[in-house]
Amino acid sequence: xxxxxxxxxxxxxxxxxxxxxxxxxxxxxxxxxxxxxxxxxxxxxxxxxxxxxxxxxxxxxxxxxxxxxxxxxxxxxxxxxxxxxxxxxxxxxxxxxxxxxxxxxxxxxxxxxxxxxxxxxxxxxxxxxxxxxxxxxxxxxxxxxxxxxxxxxxxxxxxxxxxxxxxxxxxxxxxxxxxxxxxxxxxxxxxxxxxxxxxxxxxxxxxxxxxxxxxxxxxxxxxxxxxxxxxxxxxxxxxxxxxxxxxxxxxxxxxxxxxxxxxxxxxxxxxxxxxxxxxxxxxxxxxxxxxxxxxxxxxxxxxxxxxxxxxxxxxxxxxxxxxxxxxxxxxxxxxxxxxxxxxxxxxxxx
Ligand code: SAH
Numbered sequence: 001x002x003x004x005x006x007x008x009x010x011x012x013x014x015x016x017x018x019x020x021x022x023x024x025x026x027x028x029x030x031x032x033x034x035x036x037x038x039x040x041x042x043x044x045x046x047x048x049x050x051x052x053x054x055x056x057x058x059x060x061x062x063x064x065x066x067x068x069x070x071x072x073x074x075x076x077x078x079x080x081x082x083x084x085x086x087x088x089x090x091x092x093x094x095x096x097x098x099x100x101x102x103x104x105x106x107x108x109x110x111x112x113x114x115x116x117x118x119x120x121x122x123x124x125x126x127x128x129x130x131x132x133x134x135x136x137x138x139x140x141x142x143x144x145x146x147x148x149x150x151x152x153x154x155x156x157x158x159x160x161x162x163x164x165x166x167x168x169x170x171x172x173x174x175x176x177x178x179x180x181x182x183x184x185x186x187x188x189x190x191x192x193x194x195x196x197x198x199x200x201x202x203x204x205x206x207x208x209x210x211x212x213x214x215x216x217x218x219x220x221x222x223x224x225x226x227x228x229x230x231x232x233x234x235x236x237x238x239x240x241x242x243x244x245x246x247x248x249x250x251x252x253x254x255x256x257x258x259x260x261x262x263x264x265x266x267x268x269x270x271x272x273x274x275x276x277x278x279x280x281x282x283x284x285x286x287x288x289x290x291x292x293x294x295x296x297x298x299x300x301x302x303x304x305x306x307x308x309x310x311x312x313x314x315x316x317x318x319x320x321x322x323x324x325x326x327x328x329x330x331x332x333x334x335x336x337x338x339x340x341x342x343x344x345x346x347x348x349x350x
Pocket of ligand 1: 028032038046047048049080081082083084087107108109110113128143144145146149150
């Protein structure tokens with residue numbers, strides 16, 4: 001067993017099973033702190049790593065919103081979980097073309113990834129969490145594949161009621177089990193009578209983060225784009241999965257050696273941001289949103305400028321936007337706050 005697996009196993013041997021949320025948090029903290037997981041040689045590839053067009057569309061959204069807001073002098077570009085910094089680099093390059101140069105604040109706990117980000121985004125300021133990001137200027141926050149890495153809490157139907165879903169050791173291996181403590185109050189009425197073994201998953205860390213974003217947007221002004229794979233409405237069942245070597249793996253097999261993720265409940269995340277004080281602009285499919293931002297025209301320009309790369313551009317466009325690729329499973333939640341207007345690509349929700 002690896003160091004982290006060993007540490008978790010010893011903790012469970014001494015103190016008993018731990019909640020799934022704690023298991024996921026500790027495994028991912030180790031995973032991200034010890035490697036650059038992105039790209040062909042890593043475990044998974046994200047939209048900004050597929051093609052620069054993704055970050056460019058986000059840059060256009062930010063620059064357009066800044067113009068609509070009257071070009072305020074000081075704005076913070078805030079990105080939690082910036083990975084290699086590719087998205088920030090591509091988006092900021094486009095913003096600069098509009099004469100927009102926001103102050104850059106990156107939220108990243110992994111020292112390995114901070115070093116990568118410093119290469120692509122010189123002049124950024126790093127933070128361990130949102131708490132230390134300045135409160136005295138509007139923010140444009142962009143989060144791509146950040147929420148899916150935050151720990152989920154699960155409850156499981158066991159016998160007459162609901163229990164927290166825990167991770168214990170069975171025959172020397174990590175395995176999910178039902179905890180002792182009754183958790184009936186945590187089950188929403190619609191699912192209270194679900195069958196034995198049913199799992200209800202929530203993201204308290206995601207909701208807390210979105211609540212804080214909502215509060216910040218209301219108090220400071222600005223806008224946000226939250227992009228991830230997930231559902232428009234809550235679903236029953238565990239979506240916890242491990243991704244290793246570009247394939248799905250057992251989330252309990254090798255903690256700390258695979259990326260643990262869960263699908264994002266966009267309705268819950270939107271509601272948390274609205275409860276914090278932000279306006280929801282809408283939740284769009286990634287394909288539809290990129291289309292509204294003009295990605296097809298951008299692809300056309302790139303193809304004409306470099307015919308030798310035309311095929312790569314076409315393949316990337318398909319991956320980013322097609323319904324059977326990332327176009328529908330991936331969604332974009334738009335938010336605005338304070339006096340700031342609605343951003344492009346969403347018909348604003350009433
Ligand atoms: N947004 C990037 C990277 C996604 S990978 C892209 O699209 O390519 C997830 C990112 O979130 C990594 O940068 C990881 O280090 C960071 N991360 C994961 N959990 C975190 C946490 N609890 N706090 C801060 N950053 C976290």
